[in-house]
Each structure stands twice: as structure tokens, then as C-alpha cells.
Amino acid sequence: MEKRAFNPWKWQDERGYVQAVEVKQTEGTLYCAGQAAVNPDGTSSNADMKSQLIHALENLEQVITEAGYECKNIVRLNVYTTSSEELFDTGFDIYLDWVKKHGIKTALTLMEVKVLFETLKIEFEATVVK
Structure with missing residues (x-):
């Protein structure tokens, strides 16, 4: 598999994501249902x-690894929350640490x-490749 990230700017680097991911020559794609x-x-x-x-992150990680994929190969992640304010105030650093831990x-x-x-x-909904 060949994976390449695109970031025309730098501001997203501190927020734990990239603007776009290109993937070529995959062996498979895993579409995960929302994990909460x-x-x-x-x-x-x-x-x-x-x-x-x-x-929720533990559940997502379990689904991905039991399917034979790796978290570092998450190429698309949708996050649904009932309170963005509460997420940013109490837990966003946990998400950022998780992203860094896996090199996502x-x-x-x-x-x-x-x-x-x-x-x-x-709730986290992910697309993972290998």
C-alpha cells in the first residue's frame, strides 16, 4: 500500500489530522461502523x-486490530459528539495523544x-486501509 498526506497549510498539524489522504495499491479497505x-x-x-x-477509542482500536488492520492506516475518521465544547474542554488532548501514539x-x-x-x-466512524 502507498499512502500520502496532503496539507497545503500548517494549522491542522496541531489538531491531529490532515487535509487529504491519497491511497494507492491497497490490499483491503475496512469500513468501521460508529464506535462509541x-x-x-x-x-x-x-x-x-x-x-x-x-x-470509544478503545472499542475502535479493538475492531480495527481484530479485523487485521492497524490504527496508523486510518485514512478517514468521522467524529460525532453531542457537545463539541465539552469534547474540547475535557478530552481533546486524549484524542491527540491517541493519534500521536499510532502515527495516524x-x-x-x-x-x-x-x-x-x-x-x-x-462516536468514531473510521475507514482503514492496508
């Missing part, structure tokens, strides 16, 4: 944003939504 802070028994977390963010260079879209399923506050 859902427990193994299927119950939704009612914890705070920071705790749910950590749990992804095109990213963040959307604030009115509601997610049950008590969920954040």
Missing part, C-alpha cells in the same frame, strides 16, 4: 465525556449532533 462507549454486553455508558472518549494521518470531520444512541456522547 458501548460495553461488551451491549449497554451504553452513562459516564462523562472524557471516560466515554477513552472507551487521517482526513477528519467533526460534527456536533443533537443526540446519539441512549446516553452516548461521542
Whole structure:
């Protein structure tokens, strides 16, 4: 696989994403359903944003690795949250650390939504290649 990031500017570098990702000669593409802070028994977390963010990233990482892919090859990430303000105030550094840990260079879209399923506050939807 050949992957190349494009950044005409520098400001996004501190925000944990790139403007575009080109991918050539892939072996496969994994389209992940939205991963949130859902427990193994299927119950939704009612914890705070920071705790749910950590749990959702753990769930996303588990899906990706069990499918035989690597987080570093996430090329598209959609983030849905019920409060952008709460996300940036309490947990965005956790996301940035996770991105750095895996060396992720992804095109990213963040959307604030009115509601997610049950008590969920954040959800990650990823496209991964190999």
C-alpha cells in the first residue's frame, strides 16, 4: 500500500489530522461502523465525556486490530459528539495523544449532533486501509 498526506497549510498539524489522504495499491479497505462507549454486553455508558472518549477509542482500536488492520492506516475518521465544547474542554488532548501514539494521518470531520444512541456522547466512524 502507498499512502500520502496532503496539507497545503500548517494549522491542522496541531489538531491531529490532515487535509487529504491519497491511497494507492491497497490490499483491503475496512469500513468501521460508529464506535462509541458501548460495553461488551451491549449497554451504553452513562459516564462523562472524557471516560466515554477513552472507551470509544478503545472499542475502535479493538475492531480495527481484530479485523487485521492497524490504527496508523486510518485514512478517514468521522467524529460525532453531542457537545463539541465539552469534547474540547475535557478530552481533546486524549484524542491527540491517541493519534500521536499510532502515527495516524487521517482526513477528519467533526460534527456536533443533537443526540446519539441512549446516553452516548461521542462516536468514531473510521475507514482503514492496508
